Amino acid sequence: MLKVDNLSYAYTDKYLFENLNLYLDIKTIIKVSGSNGSGKTTFLKNISGILQDYEGEILYLNENIKDISSPNIFYAGHKNGFKDNLTVGENLKNDLRNPEFDLDKIKNYLNDFGCEISFSTPLGNYSEGQKKKILLSLFASVNADLYVLDEPFSNLDDEGIDCLNEIFRQKVSEGSSIVFTSHENQGKSSQEINIDDFKND
Amino acid sequence: MIYDFNDYNFHVWLVLLITVTLISLNLIVPKIRLNKIKKLKKIDKN
């Protein structure tokens, strides 16, 4: 599904990682680990086509990621893309990743996370952990072939971690793949890569 | 038109001074920058 070939990324003449190779099959979960500032987020931005000035090649379904007009990839970054002054409902409804807004589905997932959220409250009233759960409920309700998630397990309580692992299992059984980063070794995965292995100094 | 011949020296000399200063600044500044970097390089080598 996703093939990463000799990927290198330099920031101001210094390579974050070099010659990274990866093959991601369907129905797989890959955990990307690495120390702080090792380039985990950069790697996720590379494979989801946000940062394109890398060296090497990234093929998505045998096509160069740079040439694909709309790959069915769901990206959720460290910065969640939500606006604090809008209500939860407005944020979710107007999220560009969310083609069919399904309120009930999101509400169910929020319940699974054990989260009491009112859709008409401004998002800024909620804590970071609750915002994380809102973002993850959005992720759970959207159908995509590949999910790219940056630190989905951080800021989550134990209940949330179990719930997210369950959602991961469900997504994989539906035929999707997931790439996520984690620095505290949380989350179950079928495969793992460490960005620190691709440093050259 | 107003001519003030007494000011001749002042005006032309002033412009000449500014011209020479600006041109030499344009030459000296990159020279200093390059020399600084070359010095750094020497320190690195030793």
Place this chain on the structure above:
Amino acid sequence: MNKTFNNLKTFYHKLGSSPWFYKISGITIPYVALFSFLFLSIGIVWGVFFSPTDFKQGDVYRIIYMHVPAASVSQAIYYTMTVAAVVSMIWRMKMAGIFIKSMAPIGASFTFLALISGSIWGQPTWGTWWIWDARLTSTLVLFIFYIAIISLYSSFSEKKSADQAVSILTLVGAVNLPIIKKSVDWWNTLHQPASIKFTESSSISPEMLYPLIISIFGFYLVVLLSGLMAMRAEIAKREINKEWFKNY
């Protein structure tokens, strides 16, 4: 095998032609320096001390030997920067970015010289340091453009994006400069018809013209010289950690 080839390819892409430029410019700089010094000193000394006095303006007109060349190079530098901006945007050539970065301060300083020499010239001729006429206004705008380019450059930490951002701004400026010039002309005719012109080119005598041409030539050479030196310094600054520079 494939890996080493890829490494070589990226290595080549990253270096571009900067070592070559650094080497060649190092060889040519003494000659350019010699000729620019020669032309500049002949042009200015001849013009300021030996050319005949103007019968209308007296000796103040001698500012022309510094004002006109400065005005000429200040525009020419922007044109060359525009060409470099196109090259930098289409081919992503690293040297084009270095060129713009190095030339912008030089362009700004010569535009400043053109403005201030014009103003010093204007004082005894029209009795005023500044006049809002079309030419002065568009030169002032050009100066502001140079300053904007320099400050935009310094606001980026990543050199690659700084080069591209500055290229975009240079191009947008280049497209707008003719519009600005034209509109300033309209504005000028609407408000006050220009009663005095800076240079009456028709009435200049050969004895005055020759040193002017030599001086203009000298200014272009000194721009070339300072451009080469600034680019060398910029290359050295950016590539201080590269193998070729360490061994140079």
Place this chain on the structure above:
Amino acid sequence: MTRLAKRIFYKELVSYKKRSSTYLSPIVFFLITIALYPLALSNDPADLAFLAPGITWICVLLSTLLSIQNIFNEDFEDGSLDIFFSLRVSTLSLVIVKILVNWIFSSLPIIILSSTVVFLLFLPSESLVILLTSLLIGTPVISLFGALAGALSLGKSSILGPAIVLPLSLPILILGTSAVSSFLNGENPSFYFLMMLAIFIFLLPLICYACIGALRLHYE
């Protein structure tokens, strides 16, 4: 493309509705700067009437600049731009929609409000239509420049904005004020309107693509 543009448009509308400061502060800024001129120059109606078109134009220019130069900042900081680029859809729709919504929310109220200069600065009332027309045609160009400056200086100090926008806006300022003053001199101002329109049509694609390039730079 159109469906996406609609969604962005709606999202922008909602966020503008929620943040009244984004459209109220340019209005306040405009009114206070207009009030500064009589205080600083003179309160003689004849003087003010003569200066009114220029004062109005400068105030509109500055307040438009104030609001537009930050249009991409919030999306950059909260990660919306990351998500947008991950969708791999046309950035052109984002740029155009954002500029358009900003114009509707920030420039249009100021233009409407600027009809008060008939009382405040004693602008001859028959030339008001000319002034408003010149502002309607001219402010979109300033919005374009402001958006470009905002995209270039994304997440950085906003002092760069005026340095980029104001010199570029000179032709519009000249043409806009000339239209009014030529009308007051009894001439036909349509030449200036056509010129401004021509500049807008010429610059629209150029600046939009420059904006896209500038936004992309922060993702390299």
